[in-house]
Amino acid sequence: MELRGFSDEYAVLVAGWAVDAKEVALLSGQVEYPFPEELKASWRKVDPDIHSYLLFDGDRPVGYGEVWLDDEEDEVELARIIVDPKVRGRGIGLELVRALLPPAVAAGYSEVFLRVRPENEVAIRTYHRTGFVDVPAALMDEWNQGQPMAYRWMRYAGEPTWLAEQLPHGSR
Template sequence: MTVQDIRSFNRFYTNVIGALDYGRHLYAPYTLTESRVIYELAHAPRTDAADLRAQLHLDAGYLTRILNRFEEDGLVERGPSETDPRRRRITLTTRGREAAALLDERARESVGALLDTVRAEDRPRLAEALKTVRELLGEGRAPRPEDVVLREPAPGDLGWIVQRNAALYAAEYGFNLDYEGLVARIVAEYGEDHDPHLERTWIAELDGRPVGCVMCVRDDAPGAARLRLLLVEPDARGLGIGDRLVGAVVDFAREAGYREIVLWTNDILAAARRIYQRHGFVLVAEKPHRSFGQDLVGQDWRLELDATPE
């Protein structure tokens, strides 16, 4: 392997994906860099300019010009950071989210068309080759929080939510198949009939694989949203994924006009409860129960959306 080998591959691959064709339908009317900025904003609910510069390795002046253009076009809004008053928080507007959705749809179509040229029997070999490249070029570097993206579920992700919830809760807490049945019903109800303006699911993705999830759905109580099925894979814990997922729910619920968010959990889920507390959730009731083959203490938590976390 030589430097020339890698440079040759880079030229080949940029031609394949059209990275140098800025007038291409895939990115129009944005450049590849602008499209990537929109992607990062769409998949990171709480982002400021410093985060974007670090994630994308962009010059500060160049990023500022991009954000200025986006603000003029009504794609983004800028406001004070919730964690550092010296920083400016960047969020997509409704128009910005529509642009992100269009770019994502075009990307999926483009990659799908590319995969259509690969024989079915060759696709596992291609997937393994891509994985090998990521592993070798990233060898020795531990995953970073900025490597994780939050996205909407793709085909197959809802089934993944059921499978991983069942497997992890069985392994970590001894839950039986009753829990898998409960998760399957929750996911099926969401998949069959949900209002995207009032309900949403997030998948946390790291290195091309799902490593976490959460749902925000309407509760039976008027004006209340319910947080459900928060999960982070064991090998992805410690990257702040759970905190980002809960933050995404809180931000979405506020924007959707909910007055409060409620959730039900069990006292054995200590790490999740600490995340809820950091976001301002308050324990309002608890009760012992026998479920999923275990003796548990169920807890009801609530967050009033006009309240500010301590």
């Protein structure tokens, strides 16, 4: 598996991975299904603080995720993580999160976070396996103020050996 920078030629493909309105909302902010045709070419807002990636299995893209940098809060957020529905249940999500962590940690911010729908038990187990832990309930409540739903917020709790070996010398 190899993590590569995202290019817009894959936008329609990745948009097609959204299998319900919840997944469309996670990628685009629009609660519609199927993914609205007019959004397929423009769902990704270009922002210099958002770094988009695809995970490839050979020549085939199998996962998508973003690393959001926030100078003001001195933090990074992993976001919009989605796996091709044809390969779900095969550990691709775990590989994708593990692949996104090196660029997130190497960015040099003090914390790495993510948010997940509380009913997404598969993703939550994946995040726990990659070193994420829940933030305290009071903080979760505070961060959910103004959100479209109450997310489960998680913080990256450390650098396991597999990640430390992937970071460029001198990171962190």
